[in-house]
Amino acid sequence: MTRFITATALATVLATGAFAQPQVDTQTIEKFFPNVNVETLTERQVTQLTSIATSGESVSEKRAQMRALLTDANFEPVDPVDLDINTDLTEFERNQINLYAPELVVSSLTELEIQRLQSAINSGDTSQIDSVVQQIKAN
Numbered sequence: 001m002t003r004f005i006t007a008t009a010l011a012t013v014l015a016t017g018a019f020a021q022p023q024v025d026t027q028t029i030e031k032f033f034p035n036v037n038v039e040t041l042t043e044r045q046v047t048q049l050t051s052i053a054t055s056g057e058s059v060s061e062k063r064a065q066m067r068a069l070l071t072d073a074n075f076e077p078v079d080p081v082d083l084d085i086n087t088d089l090t091e092f093e094r095n096q097i098n099l100y101a102p103e104l105v106v107s108s109l110t111e112l113e114i115q116r117l118q119s120a121i122n123s124g125d126t127s128q129i130d131s132v133v134q135q136i137k138a139n
Contacts, residue, residue, distance in 0.1 A: 028053045032066055033075070040074045089114060096121045101133040109136070 026038045029049045038046065052065045089097070089106060097104055097117060109117070113136050120132040 025050045029066075032059075032063055033070065035076050036070060036074050037076050041070075045069055045074075089118070093118055093121050096129070097133075100129050101137065104133070104136065 025046050029036055029038055029041075029046070032053060041049070048069055049066050052062055052069075055062065057065070094106060097106060106114075116132050117129075117136070120129040123129075
């Protein structure tokens, strides 16, 4: 009976270790590449990636070596990020532009010119505002 209990306990410990290892490998790989789909990797790739991750190399060297083993098919698609840059002028900014450059037609300014003007106006530096206005007028 004691042999049976010992064998059962041993089998339980060994089985638990076998199931825990892939989770550790997954976490180790995802530490370097959070968007990697580990399920698409072969056992050999997982072993190689884990070996590289635990090596004594620098983080950047590890990433480079690991990336060389991965293909685009191993990564989950990433949703594109839309950046919304506000180029709407406030009434104060329009007044400032009219004060420094009444001849500028705000509706004809590019987004970059508006951003430069906003930045200069928000800095409060009149010489910077004058400089930006002169540059825009020169174009």
